[in-house]
Amino acid sequence: MSTEKQTKPEVQVSKDGIDANVLFSEFKEHSVADFFKKNRQMLGLYGKQRTLTTIIHELVTNSLDACEEAGILPEIEIKLFEIGEEYYEISVIDNGPGIPENKIGSALGKLLAGTKFHRLVQTRGQQGIGVSGIILFSQITTGKPTKVISGTSKEKAVSLEMSIDSKTNSPKITNKSYLDRKFRGTAIKAKFKEIQYKKGQGSVDEYLRRTAISNPHATIIFEDPFQEVTKYERIIKTLPKIPQQVKPHPKGVTVDEMLSLARYTSARKVSSYLMLTYDRFGQTAIDSISKMIHFDINKDPKKLTWEEAEEIIAAIKKTKFIAPNTNNLVPIGESFIEKSLKAIVSPEFCFVYTRKPSVYRGGYAFQVEVALAFGGNAGRLVSVTSPKAKNRKDSLEKEEDDTKDVRVSEIIRYANKSPLLFDAGGCAITKTVQSVEWKRYGIQNFESAPITVFVNLISVHIPYTSAGKSAIADEEEILAEIKLALMDVSRRLGRYIIDKKKEAEKIEKRKVFAKYAPEIVQALSRITGANASSLQKKLDKMVLEKLKMDDLEEEIEKNNRHKGKDEIEEDVIEDEVIDE
Amino acid sequence: MVKPKKQELEKHEIEGAKEIQGRVYDIAKNIVHQIENEHTPTFSTKVRGLSNVYFDEKKGFIQLGDKTVTRPFLNLGAARKFMQTILVTEKCNEYLKHSKTASIREIYYELKHTVANTKENTFDAQEESNDVIVDIEHSVSTIREKLGLQADPKGALYGDITLIDRKHNNDEFNCKNLGRGGWSIMSRLEPDEIEIKDVNADFVLVVETSAMYGRLIEENYPAKNRAILIGVSGQAARGARRLVHRLRYEFNLPVIVFTDGDPYGWYIYSVIKSGSMALAAHSKFLAVPDAKYVGMTLTDVEEYGLYNVTEKMKDGDIKRAKELMSYDWFKSPEWQKELKLAIDKKIRIEQQALANKSLDFVAKKYLPEKIEKEIFL
Numbered sequence: 019m020s021t022e023k024q025t026k027p028e029v030q031v032s033k034d035g036i037d038a039n040v041l042f043s044e045f046k047e048h049s050v051a052d053f054f055k056k057n058r059q060m061l062g063l064y065g066k067q068r069t070l071t072t073i074i075h076e077l078v079t080n081s082l083d084a085c086e087e088a089g090i091l092p093e094i095e096i097k098l099f100e101i102g103e104e105y106y107e108i109s110v111i112d113n114g115p116g117i118p119e120n121k122i123g124s125a126l127g128k129l130l131a132g133t134k135f136h137r138l139v140q141t142r143g144q145q146g147i148g149v150s151g152i153i154l155f156s157q158i159t160t161g162k163p164t165k166v167i168s169g170t171s172k173e174k175a176v177s178l179e180m181s182i183d184s185k186t187n188s189p190k191i192t193n194k195s196y197l198d199r200k201f202r203g204t205a206i207k208a209k210f211k212e213i214q215y216k217k218g219q220g221s222v223d224e225y226l227r228r229t230a231i232s233n234p235h236a237t238i239i240f241e242d243p244f245q246e247v248t249k250y251e252r253i254i255k256t257l258p259k260i261p262q263q264v265k266p267h268p269k270g271v272t273v274d275e276m277l278s279l280a281r282y283t284s285a286r287k288v289s290s291y292l293m294l295t296y297d298r299f300g301q302t303a304i305d306s307i308s309k310m311i312h313f314d315i316n317k318d319p320k321k322l323t324w325e326e327a328e329e330i331i332a333a334i335k336k337t338k339f340i341a342p343n344t345n346n347l348v349p350i351g352e353s354f355i356e357k358s359l360k361a362i363v364s365p366e367f368c369f370v371y372t373r374k375p376s377v378y379r380g381g382y383a384f385q386v387e388v389a390l391a392f393g394g395n396a397g398r399l400v401s402v403t404s405p406k407a408k409n410r411k412d413s414l415e416k417e418e419d420d421t422k423d424v425r426v427s428e429i430i431r432y433a434n435k436s437p438l439l440f441d442a443g444g445c446a447i448t449k450t451v452q453s454v455e456w457k458r459y460g461i462q463n464f465e466s467a468p469i470t471v472f473v474n475l476i477s478v479h480i481p482y483t484s485a486g487k488s489a490i491a492d493e494e495e496i497l498a499e500i501k502l503a504l505m506d507v508s509r510r511l512g513r514y515i516i517d518k519k520k521e522a523e524k525i526e527k528r529k530v531f532a533k534y535a536p537e538i539v540q541a542l543s544r545i546t547g548a549n550a551s552s553l554q555k556k557l558d559k560m561v562l563e564k565l566k567m568d569d570l571e572e573e574i575e576k577n578n579r580h581k582g583k584d585e586i587e588e589d590v591i592e593d594e595v596i597d598e
Numbered sequence: 599m600v601k602p603k604k605q606e607l608e609k610h611e612i613e614g615a616k617e618i619q620g621r622v623y624d625i626a627k628n629i630v631h632q633i634e635n636e637h638t639p640t641f642s643t644k645v646r647g648l649s650n651v652y653f654d655e656k657k658g659f660i661q662l663g664d665k666t667v668t669r670p671f672l673n674l675g676a677a678r679k680f681m682q683t684i685l686v687t688e689k690c691n692e693y694l695k696h697s698k699t700a701s702i703r704e705i706y707y708e709l710k711h712t713v714a715n716t717k718e719n720t721f722d723a724q725e726e727s728n729d730v731i732v733d734i735e736h737s738v739s740t741i742r743e744k745l746g747l748q749a750d751p752k753g754a755l756y757g758d759i760t761l762i763d764r765k766h767n768n769d770e771f772n773c774k775n776l777g778r779g780g781w782s783i784m785s786r787l788e789p790d791e792i793e794i795k796d797v798n799a800d801f802v803l804v805v806e807t808s809a810m811y812g813r814l815i816e817e818n819y820p821a822k823n824r825a826i827l828i829g830v831s832g833q834a835a836r837g838a839r840r841l842v843h844r845l846r847y848e849f850n851l852p853v854i855v856f857t858d859g860d861p862y863g864w865y866i867y868s869v870i871k872s873g874s875m876a877l878a879a880h881s882k883f884l885a886v887p888d889a890k891y892v893g894m895t896l897t898d899v900e901e902y903g904l905y906n907v908t909e910k911m912k913d914g915d916i917k918r919a920k921e922l923m924s925y926d927w928f929k930s931p932e933w934q935k936e937l938k939l940a941i942d943k944k945i946r947i948e949q950q951a952l953a954n955k956s957l958d959f960v961a962k963k964y965l966p967e968k969i970e971k972e973i974f975l
Contacts, residue, residue: 523674526674527674530674530677530678531671531672531677533713533714533715533716533718534671534677534678534680534681534713536714537681537684537685537713537714537720538639538671538680538681538684541626541684541685541687541688542626542629542630542633542684542688544688545623545626545627545687545688545691546623546626546627546630548630548634553630553633553634556633556634556636557633557639559636560633560636560638560672561672564638564672
């Protein structure tokens with residue numbers, strides 16, 4: 019499943035995230051299990067349904083990352099088996115590279131193993147508690163070890179049971195044996211209590227559906243506790259580019275990060291530490307900063323104090339830096355998103371837009387991808403009981419008859435391709451989608467429209483609202499980019515809806531003229547004695563010509579509209595009204 | 599009573615089915631021509647509504663202006679109505695050709711059917727065919743009565759007047775010999791159907807309520823005063839208006855209107871005199887611009903001491919009175935004074951309030967005195 023490199027938990031350090039140093043020191047003082055219990059909220063392991071979804075998320079993310087880094091097109095099979103009330107067994111099998119036998123313990127059984135906390139790379143990782151955290155959670159709730167099977171292409175596949183000694187944060191491996199059959203990949207099977215499987219929003223089903231949409235190169239198979247299997251077949255055979263690790267940009271760094279990274283550096287002077295560690299940090303910046311600080315910039319970075327780090331941060335704020343490099347972001351791409359939505363959502367039509375990369379807070383590169391899937395099976399299916407049926411009490415059957423399934427709008431949010439299922443209301447994506455004046459684009463009521471709005475935010479540093487990491491904070495630059503992208507696709511959708519309406523009108527026109535013509539011709543013939551069939555022929559001909567003329571006019575109008583599009587300033591946030 | 603000046607009858611008054619059928623036929627013929635020459639088949643008629651209605655001061659009645667509207671078949675919004683127009687045109691042509699008549703409800707039912715290969719009806723409601731009928735009236739510059747169509751009849755005629763019903767065995771009858779109810783006025787009163795053979799009277803008295811109509815007959819008022827009595831029962835129907843118009847122009851009889859003393863009654867007078875907005879195009883067939891108004895008036899209330907039998911005007915009545923004040927044909931100082939009085943005093947008086955004096959007061963004193971002295975408004 020994972021090589022050592024990939025399992026390094028990506029604990030993103032920021033002022034609103036988990037402070038890795040705090041985490042680390044906590045491990046020393048308390049048992050890891052205690053820490054877990056105290057911080058479940060922060061780790062996303064609260065709420066029975068949410069906890070289950072988080073577990074699936076960790077396991078699936080780990081599999082996807084492992085496959086991608088090894089250049090393997092992922093195929094992941096997830097099975098959920100209900101053992102008892104709020105008691106389940108979860109198994110996840112992938113076709114990844116597997117873990118070499120001697121690395122399994124350290125890769126899966128040790129929390130925050132060998133972490134380089136500040137790896138700035140666009141990752142799916144949400145909590146970064148990784149598989150080890152999941153194994154520990156299983157252990158805490160059931161007291162049982164986790165079963166692991168790992169097979170690499172070189173060695174025999176190994177099967178073992180693993181638990182974590184929470185006092186020493188070290189793996190305990192038992193029941194090791196070797197498989198006779200060939201197997202490449204990683205299989206993990208663990209039992210959990212205090213979780214619950216439910217369908218609907220926030221469910222595993224929904225999580226996997228959205229994961230399939232953002233990972234068209236993966237095959238995902240899910241068997242639910244009722245043995246019902248859902249399979250998302252691979253749509254494309256291209257692996258996504260592996261995101262490159264980037265140096266942090268000075269504008270985005272915090273005092274805490276400054277200190278932590280200084281501890282790991284090989285540089286001997288603060289000045290070289292800054293230039294080596296940070297993006298766009300050159301001699302000019304060093305010169306400018308050295309004038310503003312009250313200590314020697316050439317001192318040993320390992321001896322940097324909190325106060326001194328604060329001084330550097332303050333000086334950085336007053337110094338100009340070139341914006342961060344944005345080349346390392348890896349979007350899904352417009353054509354892949356479109357293929358994916360068409361296959362999984364199967365809408366009538368969809369429009370996709372991947373914006374150019376941009377920068378927020380001066381230091382973080384990010385990129386926005388947006389898609390609108392409209393009509394067909396787009397949107398969320400809900401059952402609606404008509405108010406009439408609710409009032410009627412004569413028979414139960416009747417009531418069932420009056421319940422119908424309708425499609426309503428849904429917003430599917432992603433951070434680095436990873437679905438965000440919770441805290442929708444507090445998320446910048448939701449707010450931006452809701453701020454769009456959908457009426458301008460031919461959608462009278464957004465809430466009840468058959469529409470799926472897809473938004474993927476890509477960044478080396480996703481600004482989450484809280485440690486739960488399920489909602490994106492209101493960063494001005496990000497909001498603006500999402501809005502611009504949404505406006506672009508909305509305009510296209512609006513035109514599509516108008517064109518569709520016109521097309522329907524045209525068909526209607528043809529019908530109208532055709533149905534009335536015989537009535538008219540017969541009556542005229544009866545009054546004047548004119549030949550009915552020759553009148554009818556002439557009239558038919560005129561109807562055809564009229565429709566042709568209308569087409570021509572429409573064509574001209576369309577061309578004018580397209581001309582109009584080029585004149586729209588891209589950076590103007592104000593919506594433009596579509597002319598009818 | 600001085601008789602009005604004798605005038606030659608205008609052509610539109612007397613033209614018969616033949617001429618009109620010619621024009622109806624022409625509608626169809628023109629459209630056939632258009633189709634044959636590959637021009638979009640188009641029906642044109644006059645614009646209805648206030649934007650095309652004006653008061654013709656010279657003629658003294660409301661007229662429809664010259665604004666026309668065209669209805670091309672090859673227009674999504676107009677196609678259905680175009681089809682309906684052609685269907686009604688055909689029916690009118692048929693009625694005129696075979697000298698048949700139908701009510702507007704009958705023509706609706708006659709033409710209502712499912713359009714071939716659809717689930718759509720040619721007409722869904724009578725309003726649709728009514729609407730088209732008005733268009734055709736305007737298009738051929740005539741009234742529906744001359745197209746062989748008729749609305750519901752209303753109103754009664756009493757007096758020494760001899761009519762011949764040319765469509766019913768050439769029945770000849772004098773309306774003073776039909777009992778107390780008199781003759782029930784038909785909807786269609788065109789000369790080629792109902793011929794007025796002879797009138798032995800000095801004037802026409804139009805009465806708003808049927809109760810007053812009955813009272814005057816019981817008191818033998820028409821015979822004693824050489825009057826033709828027409829009871830309109832509220833707002834005058836087209837048939838009654840056409841009859842009043844014909845008596846004025848064919849027999850040169852002065853027309854006097856007698857209604858309740860309130861805005862509703864005065865509006866009945868207004869319509870008889872100058873026509874209505876809705877039928878602006880038909881004023882030349884229906885209006886009597888020199889019709890006189892005898893009462894009731896608020897001056898009567900003072901003159902005859904009727905204050906105790908007046909009634910309060912409602913807000914709607916007052917609003918209506920203010921509207922009347924703004925009409926061009928109510929601009930005379932007398933009418934302005936009368937309307938102002940009504941608005942100020944907020945009172946109205948009914949015709950039958952005269953019974954407060956005595957039952958025969960209206961026939962023996964009120965009407966003879968006012969008409970004799972020509973105390974008109």
